[in-house]
Amino acid sequence: MKDRIQQININSSVLHLLFISAISVVAYSNTFRAPFVFDDIPCITNNPVIKNLSNFLCGLTGYEYNPRRFIGFLSFAINYKFFGEEVVWFHAFNLFIHIANSALVYLLVVLTFDTPHIKDSSLYPHARGVAFFSAALFAAHPLNSQAVTYIVQRFTSLSTMFYVMSICLYSKARNHALSESTSNVKTFALISVGIITAILAMKTKEISFTLPFVIVLYEYFFFVGSTRKRFVYIAPYLVTLFIIPISVLNIQKPIADIIVDADTSLRFHTDITRWNYLITQFCVLVTYIRLLFIPVHQNLDYDYPTYDSFFAPRVLASFFILFAIFVVSIYLYWKSRDKDKKDLRLISFGILWFFIAVSVESSVIPFVDVIFEHRMYLPSIGLLISIVTAILIIIRKSNYASRKMFFIFGLVIVIIFTVSTYSRNRIWKDRVTLWEDVVRKSPMKVWPYTNLGNAYAAEKRYEQALHAYRYAISIKPDYAEAYNNIGIIYKDKNMMEEAIKQFRFAIQRKPDYAEAYNNLGVAMSSTGNDDLAIEYFKKAVLLQPKYKEAYFNLGNAYLHQDNRHDEAVTSYLKAIDIHPGYIDAYINLTAAYNVTGKYQDTIRTLRDVEQLTENNAYAHFNLGVAYLGIGNMDSARREIDILKKMDSGMALKLQKYMLGLPP
Numbered sequence: 001m002k003d004r005i006q007q008i009n010i011n012s013s014v015l016h017l018l019f020i021s022a023i024s025v026v027a028y029s030n031t032f033r034a035p036f037v038f039d040d041i042p043c044i045t046n047n048p049v050i051k052n053l054s055n056f057l058c059g060l061t062g063y064e065y066n067p068r069r070f071i072g073f074l075s076f077a078i079n080y081k082f083f084g085e086e087v088v089w090f091h092a093f094n095l096f097i098h099i100a101n102s103a104l105v106y107l108l109v110v111l112t113f114d115t116p117h118i119k120d121s122s123l124y125p126h127a128r129g130v131a132f133f134s135a136a137l138f139a140a141h142p143l144n145s146q147a148v149t150y151i152v153q154r155f156t157s158l159s160t161m162f163y164v165m166s167i168c169l170y171s172k173a174r175n176h177a178l179s180e181s182t183s184n185v186k187t188f189a190l191i192s193v194g195i196i197t198a199i200l201a202m203k204t205k206e207i208s209f210t211l212p213f214v215i216v217l218y219e220y221f222f223f224v225g226s227t228r229k230r231f232v233y234i235a236p237y238l239v240t241l242f243i244i245p246i247s248v249l250n251i252q253k254p255i256a257d258i259i260v261d262a263d264t265s266l267r268f269h270t271d272i273t274r275w276n277y278l279i280t281q282f283c284v285l286v287t288y289i290r291l292l293f294i295p296v297h298q299n300l301d302y303d304y305p306t307y308d309s310f311f312a313p314r315v316l317a318s319f320f321i322l323f324a325i326f327v328v329s330i331y332l333y334w335k336s337r338d339k340d341k342k343d344l345r346l347i348s349f350g351i352l353w354f355f356i357a358v359s360v361e362s363s364v365i366p367f368v369d370v371i372f373e374h375r376m377y378l379p380s381i382g383l384l385i386s387i388v389t390a391i392l393i394i395i396r397k398s399n400y401a402s403r404k405m406f407f408i409f410g411l412v413i414v415i416i417f418t419v420s421t422y423s424r425n426r427i428w429k430d431r432v433t434l435w436e437d438v439v440r441k442s443p444m445k446v447w448p449y450t451n452l453g454n455a456y457a458a459e460k461r462y463e464q465a466l467h468a469y470r471y472a473i474s475i476k477p478d479y480a481e482a483y484n485n486i487g488i489i490y491k492d493k494n495m496m497e498e499a500i501k502q503f504r505f506a507i508q509r510k511p512d513y514a515e516a517y518n519n520l521g522v523a524m525s526s527t528g529n530d531d532l533a534i535e536y537f538k539k540a541v542l543l544q545p546k547y548k549e550a551y552f553n554l555g556n557a558y559l560h561q562d563n564r565h566d567e568a569v570t571s572y573l574k575a576i577d578i579h580p581g582y583i584d585a586y587i588n589l590t591a592a593y594n595v596t597g598k599y600q601d602t603i604r605t606l607r608d609v610e611q612l613t614e615n616n617a618y619a620h621f622n623l624g625v626a627y628l629g630i631g632n633m634d635s636a637r638r639e640i641d642i643l644k645k646m647d648s649g650m651a652l653k654l655q656k657y658m659l660g661l662p663p
Helices: 002-027 040-045 061-065 067-083 087-112 124-140 142-149 151-178 184-202 206-222 227-248 255-265 274-293 313-335 344-357 379-395 400-429 431-441 446-458 462-475 480-492 496-509 514-526 530-543 548-559 565-578 583-595 599-608 617-629 633-646 648-659
Strands: none
Touching (some): 040 067, 040 151, 087 379, 124 379, 142 151, 151 206, 462 480, 514 548, 599 617, 617 633
């Protein structure tokens, strides 16, 4: 009989997980072609570090780039290695992680019902029901869409995967330790793997700093044993608390410098005070909870007010709401000590999970954006488990018809959330629809208008782009980025005089604006004023030493001038040093080598990067010129034959060059 019940449980779990996977695929089926947006650009498409997997596997470059999120960037590098910048595979990877997380939520609930404190609870026969609805709601919920569809937020979903996996392994290990029929070896193995996943979580995103605290909470809520025995199990997890601080700080510095670095590291590009950020987060957390129950008016970039007084009505009301929820969780834990109310402990745990998991991004560490929906991805797990458990406790003594109605109602909610997520994902289909949605909901915030202008400009809808940038300036008259972007449009339209004026406006409002200096240099160079352009490019790289485009443009300006070709070579090499995959820099570098008669350097360079440049007509042209320079006519003719298939015009130009005719 026991084996039959176990088989039924296994079969029901398989069906549950198949359903959860299916609704996940349906909810995100319209996201696979959604483009890279916002922080995807610097972190993925314009990030040379992820373009070479060996940076992560064979050297320290990948780790040094961002020690705190090494595993996340490694996952992007794996994506790029096998599929390049094919966005569909980045989305597929994200969806796989989300499905895995939903399955882990299911597993966590099932494992928790096998722990000593609630395995004898009256809700135990419904354990898989709690697991199913908790996981299904998590999989389908629109609030989680940003963490899945927004590619770069893989940091959040991937760290959540390792985070929940670590707790599941801990639960399994502790249950094994309590069983007399299992060996200590299996328990040790499970704990060891759990520690590894904890480390992976902490090397994916900083929110995982809270994992050891949740492990401690889980131990004291659901297991039994002496303090000494408990400490043996949780101590390895507590040691992992040092991982993130060590990743953030340079501990080789003097103590005073470490303290300064700590304060800087715990402030993410904002001047908001810690107190003001904290009291604002009271309101933000209530907004998150509202979105969990009523996921409407979602926004990628909220125009959210900040508060400077605890006694502001909204702050005070939010504080009391949160305090009441916290008090309820403590009360439920206290009541769960009664023999017939053990299952209340799971509700209490879920609420405390929420408060702990959200604490990194919603406490005293100021972020430039006070609210982001993806920040609820991990905390929502606790609240969803609490909500489902509470509802099932209420209806467990109802008659069969009532329970059946609840089951149907629950499925309807899951389906509604699935449809809502699918609908929400429609705005991600391209950059224009995404930012048009944001500006409708945040009409007084300048950054969305800038991104909308950039999206219009990318589609050459210049008038609409100019309108968006000018609207941003009307909101914030000293907004240098908008002036710079207007200048770029005028430059693209070959209106250089107006472009130069806009770039100067940008620099006046932001004197350390490296990009504006670079763009001003490009505009000056296009009008033939290379001497002044060189000065602007030098200023750009002085302000931003890793600015590869400015070094490239500096090389171009030197290449235009007589007797400065060696300086051009130096500039191109600097750009390549910053970005080893910078194809245009390799092409212009070899052009500079040819001008100075360094034909062997051209041949060597293009051989070294043959995989990068094999389909580039300019590379084959420069290589042909170099072969002609050293008198290797056969190789030059071979390059002409290659060019005939790629670019007949360049093939003809190289033939004329061979014959000594004007190209």
